[in-house]
Amino acid sequence: MDLGLKSILGIALLSALMGCQDAPGTAVEFGDAERKQLGRLSPLGDVPPDPTNRFADDPNAARLGHWLFFDERLSLDGQVSCATCHVPTHAFSDPKSLAKGMGLGERHAPSLINVAYGRWFGWGGRADSLWMQALGPLENPLELGGHRDLIADLFHDDPDLKRAYETTFGPLPNESDVTASDEVFVNVGKSIAAFERLLVRGNSRFDQFAAALASNRSDGIEALSDSEQRGLHLFLTRANCTQCHLGPNFTDSEFHNTAAPPHPEGRRDDPGRFQGIAHVQGSEFKASGIYSDDRNGTTANRVQHLVKSSDSFGAFKTPSLRNLAGRAPFMHQGQFEDLDAVLHFYDTREGASVTSHHQEQILAPLRLSPSELSDLHAFLGSLEGAALDPSLLVPPAGPSLSD
Amino acid sequence: MKPHALILLLLSACGGAEALDASAVVEQDSNAANFVLSVRHTPAVMPLNAEFEVRFQLLDMEGRALDVEVEDVSVDADMPEHGHGMTVFPSVRREGSEYVAGPMLFHMSGRWEVYVDVRRGAVTERAQVAWTLD
Numbered sequence A: 001m002d003l004g005l006k007s008i009l010g011i012a013l014l015s016a017l018m019g020c021q022d023a024p025g026t027a028v029e030f031g032d033a034e035r036k037q038l039g040r041l042s043p044l045g046d047v048p049p050d051p052t053n054r055f056a057d058d059p060n061a062a063r064l065g066h067w068l069f070f071d072e073r074l075s076l077d078g079q080v081s082c083a084t085c086h087v088p089t090h091a092f093s094d095p096k097s098l099a100k101g102m103g104l105g106e107r108h109a110p111s112l113i114n115v116a117y118g119r120w121f122g123w124g125g126r127a128d129s130l131w132m133q134a135l136g137p138l139e140n141p142l143e144l145g146g147h148r149d150l151i152a153d154l155f156h157d158d159p160d161l162k163r164a165y166e167t168t169f170g171p172l173p174n175e176s177d178v179t180a181s182d183e184v185f186v187n188v189g190k191s192i193a194a195f196e197r198l199l200v201r202g203n204s205r206f207d208q209f210a211a212a213l214a215s216n217r218s219d220g221i222e223a224l225s226d227s228e229q230r231g232l233h234l235f236l237t238r239a240n241c242t243q244c245h246l247g248p249n250f251t252d253s254e255f256h257n258t259a260a261p262p263h264p265e266g267r268r269d270d271p272g273r274f275q276g277i278a279h280v281q282g283s284e285f286k287a288s289g290i291y292s293d294d295r296n297g298t299t300a301n302r303v304q305h306l307v308k309s310s311d312s313f314g315a316f317k318t319p320s321l322r323n324l325a326g327r328a329p330f331m332h333q334g335q336f337e338d339l340d341a342v343l344h345f346y347d348t349r350e351g352a353s354v355t356s357h358h359q360e361q362i363l364a365p366l367r368l369s370p371s372e373l374s375d376l377h378a379f380l381g382s383l384e385g386a387a388l389d390p391s392l393l394v395p396p397a398g399p400s401l402s403d
Numbered sequence B: 001m002k003p004h005a006l007i008l009l010l011l012s013a014c015g016g017a018e019a020l021d022a023s024a025v026v027e028q029d030s031n032a033a034n035f036v037l038s039v040r041h042t043p044a045v046m047p048l049n050a051e052f053e054v055r056f057q058l059l060d061m062e063g064r065a066l067d068v069e070v071e072d073v074s075v076d077a078d079m080p081e082h083g084h085g086m087t088v089f090p091s092v093r094r095e096g097s098e099y100v101a102g103p104m105l106f107h108m109s110g111r112w113e114v115y116v117d118v119r120r121g122a123v124t125e126r127a128q129v130a131w132t133l134d
């Protein structure tokens, strides 16, 4: 072997060794497979663009949306707003199990933190964009129960709203125009979506740990306690959680049937994704529709290619596991009061609903020890991101940035 | 062992390096051995939970392009161990000598089987390849 080759080999060996080095001081060893998974879970990164909404990142639109999110005048009885169910101090979710607006709903109102990272919206994915999603509750008789004509009237009657609208979208369409209220309605959705894109909480203690481990720094490893590190290791390995809770927001944005037992007052035969597909494909507000700003884009194409099969019956969207604190109860009917109840269900599969035909074959009882369960619980607590700007939790001074 | 093979081995000792070459081609006989499915790995590593396209050629047993219309070719994928398929169904188009199927979406890690069905007259014959995403 000549000298040149030897030195190449030497360098290769050295770099191989360095690459394998354990980060100092982890409570459990994180091997290559675990590290690879960690790289997919962290950091959260920027909110992905939404080309179907050209106002998605427009500050004027976000300000109007912020105002509308809290505006009860959009509802039929003037008493319900988005914030009625998506309570800002409750991680923009609902302390109640089943949502109650103008009437009692069939599902639990999920948290809106990091919602803009999703691919589908609603437990059954009834919408393919945030702005399309926002239009549902406005007219749903059990939620705000409003109507697009009345919403358009409101913009004509309130000079502040009219001014805010025109700053972003141009002249408010004439009411005699047949498409006027649809146009205003869609822009209301696009404004609210722009606001929702600001509800982001990343950079948790877990992210600090993952960054330290990725760069083999000891500085940052202490962001997770030993118990949290053990819980993380379980999460990635034996507990199988990353089969579905994967990617930077701890969700695959897809749908699974966990067969969680229904809430006593809840529906037993909710079709979940099965109905969600039919809804999104049939809607005039989908990404390929005339109100979309990207009718031939990825999202539009995806909707056309959805598989319609009975497999999706009773499947619900995988929720993010970031920022779980202060947003109980959990699951699509809020059937679990707290995190321990959720973990107990995954651990034992006790009460798994027998009416669902297509439960996931990968969900077998985990049978963890009590200390493993408490490690897992501890780890989930490390996913709390930096707090939101408090001004997002209350209505703004007015619908325009200049107010 | 050849020296450069040794270097490669050392570099991949941590298992961190992605093993597949971008130009890797997998050839697989169809189930009744009437045609050959030749799949090009693009992208080299199937992305987890992100849409991608799969490119392939269909050849007869002598290695010539199979005489089949694009309408008669369909593609699907399943996770046999999990008992489910993809959440999207891909369309197939033709680009020169290649067929391109998309969108494909492997939303979970684990073993995926990709099926290419070719219909000729009354007979549909399948060729399949498997990929494991970790």
Ligand SMILES: [Cu+2]
Pocket (backbone or CB within 6 Å): B079, B082, B084, B108, B110
């Ligand atoms: Cu699977």
